[in-house]
Amino acid sequence: MHIQHGDIDTYFRPLIQCHWQVGRVRATDCDVEILTLDKLFRFKNFKTTLKFFNELAEISLNENHHAHYVCDYARIYVSVYTHAAYCNSQAESGQWISELIPGLTLRDVRFAIRAERLHQRYLADSLATTPVPFEHERLQDWSIERLKLRHPPCQSGVMHGATGLA
Numbered sequence: 001m002h003i004q005h006g007d008i009d010t011y012f013r014p015l016i017q018c019h020w021q022v023g024r025v026r027a028t029d030c031d032v033e034i035l036t037l038d039k040l041f042r043f044k045n046f047k048t049t050l051k052f053f054n055e056l057a058e059i060s061l062n063e064n065h066h067a068h069y070v071c072d073y074a075r076i077y078v079s080v081y082t083h084a085a086y087c088n089s090q091a092e093s094g095q096w097i098s099e100l101i102p103g104l105t106l107r108d109v110r111f112a113i114r115a116e117r118l119h120q121r122y123l124a125d126s127l128a129t130t131p132v133p134f135e136h137e138r139l140q141d142w143s144i145e146r147l148k149l150r151h152p153p154c155q156s157g158v159m160h161g162a163t164g165l166a
Helices: 005-017 046-063 106-124 136-150
Strands: 021-027 032-043 068-072 075-080 082-090 096-103 158-160
Touching: 005 021, 005 106, 005 136, 021 136, 032 046, 032 096, 032 106, 032 136, 046 068, 046 075, 046 106, 075 106, 082 106
Parallel strands: none
Antiparallel strands: 021 032, 032 075, 068 075, 082 096, 082 158
16 A cells, blocks of 8 residues: 555654655656655674664565665665555546555555664664764655655545555
8 A cells, every 4th residue: 555645744754854765766667756765774883784684684574575775884775665556546437446556655664664663772782873964954855745746635536555446
């Protein structure tokens, strides 16, 4: 189920305040811009980075939801979105059509929250650092606005994530 407008303040704003960002990728098979939820985690050393990565992998396995990872000496970049989530739209005939479309879902939010909680434990143990991205405030605003543009409060004829409507 794709996110809805109400999810922005409830779930995304707190994540964005923890330095998560809304990114974007382009799906080659359907030529659509897909929003992603991204964060760069930094650690004190390579051993700690690997330990965190392994714990992120456990989260992925438990959630059966796998993010894109880039890992180097003391950093892990995470980018997550759902590759196939139902989006229901109303055709001109009035009939509801359900399509599998990539995008942000509550599964992505749940993964990000669990990853953030894990990172907070590493921060509390002084094993991680919290770099503030350059122009962080602007990135926060851009992220929220991008979500609001993609998921407005009322979309006539579109219901994200609904099932079995007649």
